[in-house]
Amino acid sequence: MTTEPPIPPEAVQPVSVPSWLHQVREVLAVPGGVYDGLGHCTAEVPFAAVHHWHAGAVADLVGEAVAQHGVDAAPHDALRAVHARAAAGEPIGEGVWSAVLEPALRDVYRMAYPREQVHARASSAAASFARSRGWSEDEAERYGDSYARMNTEVSERVHAEANAIANAATYAGAFAAGDAEDYARAWPFAVVQAWIAAYAGPDGTNGPATQEARVRRRDGLADAVRRATP
Numbered sequence: 001m002t003t004e005p006p007i008p009p010e011a012v013q014p015v016s017v018p019s020w021l022h023q024v025r026e027v028l029a030v031p032g033g034v035y036d037g038l039g040h041c042t043a044e045v046p047f048a049a050v051h052h053w054h055a056g057a058v059a060d061l062v063g064e065a066v067a068q069h070g071v072d073a074a075p076h077d078a079l080r081a082v083h084a085r086a087a088a089g090e091p092i093g094e095g096v097w098s099a100v101l102e103p104a105l106r107d108v109y110r111m112a113y114p115r116e117q118v119h120a121r122a123s124s125a126a127a128s129f130a131r132s133r134g135w136s137e138d139e140a141e142r143y144g145d146s147y148a149r150m151n152t153e154v155s156e157r158v159h160a161e162a163n164a165i166a167n168a169a170t171y172a173g174a175f176a177a178g179d180a181e182d183y184a185r186a187w188p189f190a191v192v193q194a195w196i197a198a199y200a201g202p203d204g205t206n207g208p209a210t211q212e213a214r215v216r217r218r219d220g221l222a223d224a225v226r227r228a229t230p
Contacts, residue, residue, distance in 0.1 A: 020180060021045060021225075023189035027196075028218040047178045049221075049228035051087035055080050057220020058195060061213055062108065065198040069111050075103040086175065087228075097172035105191070106164035112197035113156045122147060167191060192217070 059080035079100045127144030174182035200209040
């Protein structure tokens with residue numbers, strides 16, 4: 001019997017995490033290399049810029065997505081208000097952050113969920129299965145649609161709840177501490193993509209609404225950095 005030699009601790013390299021600003025700029029980049037107004041910035045911008053951005057451009061577009069989807073605006077207004085308080089320099093505890101982040105993020109992930117694509121794939125697969133068992137075309141189509149509706153509803157709910165719970169806890173800690181490294185380790189690029197998808201809806205990943213969302217959030221971030229930087 002042989003065993004692998006142990007790996008010495010000094011040989012284990014920590015995972016390098018890009019700064020939050022780098023992550024966000026990558027997601028919001030506009031094809032063609034359009035100047036984003038952040039070329040002079042580094043990862044050392046004041047953390048208050050995050051709160052200015054969330055209370056401004058981010059909240060504006062999420063609010064528009066909420067209106068388009070017919071979602072209750074109250075959780076998002078509450079989150080905007082807490083970000084505005086933090087941007088003004090008020091210390092906000094982790095419990096407060098968690099309480100406002102989780103319901104707002106749950107809505108965002110639900111709105112961003114690609115339900116049409118998920119429904120179409122599930123419906124096609126279920127209908128194909130039914131036809132392989134000798135069902136008529138009409139029966140197979142009805143079965144496929146029924147299965148897809150149930151599957152999509154459950155998947156959407158689980159996706160939204162799991163992401164909201166996990167990310168609310170992570171972001172709450174970073175926001176309460178005002179820690180840029182903790183915020184970067186929460187991988188904010190992912191929630192930026194969810195904001196874009198929530199706003200763009202069926203427009204997809206490269207349509208006009210998607211590009212509008214990127215530009216407005218990018219410009220809003222540049223403004224937030226200018227406001228927070230002495």
